[in-house]
């Protein structure tokens with residue numbers, strides 16, 4: 307049985323979306339960030355990093371959202387999720403995932419979080435938050451110029467790179483970072499996927515409280 311730990315963050319959203327996209331069964335442990343749940347001894351035993359998301363099945367235990375998603379994506383038959391199968395396409399997808407994770411997520415949006423929402427821990431700094439927002443905007447414009455009229459980052463179809471980008475775009479919207487027109491169009495296209503809607507409800511239940 308697959309098990310996924312983590313709820314409420316763009317990082318936990320990613321493996322949930324991959325499972326929903328592929329129709330993979332999994333047990334979800336909805337432990338949230340900054341709740342103390344990642345510090346509990348039972349979870350620490352599973353993941354010494356005390357971070358979500360975390361994944362386990364009978365063959366492997368994994369932390370790191372990209373690694374978990376890539377492992378899950380390899381369980382795709384290619385029908386709904388594009389999985390690259392040449393050295394070049396694997397490297398191109400890797401390039402997009404590393405770029406989105408390294409520049410937009412970690413260096414941009416997470417810096418905004420550290421010095422904004424988590425300012426009490428890491429130091430509040432409106433200047434840093436604003437500079438990081440500009441940094442994200444700069445890299446979104448690179449992505450927008452690549453996308454142009456394309457629907458997906460990889461020409462082979464919707465895949466892991468898009469799940470990485472979409473999870474960051476939700477985060478941009480929440481943080482008030484404007485999306486360039488090509489990215490707004492791209493965002494609306496993929497936000498209409500039923501699997502995206504299901505994953506949103508599972509990962510961000512608070513947003514849907516009170517819905518029928």
Ligand SMILES: N[C@@H](CCC(=O)N[C@@H](CS)C(=O)NCC(=O)O)C(=O)O
Pocket residue numbers: 315316317338339340341342344345356357358359369370371372
């Ligand atoms: N590089 C990791 C980052 C994981 C991470 O930093 N998770 C945060 C929430 S987004 C976390 O679990 N923080 C500890 C806590 O909130 O208790 C990944 O992509 O999975």
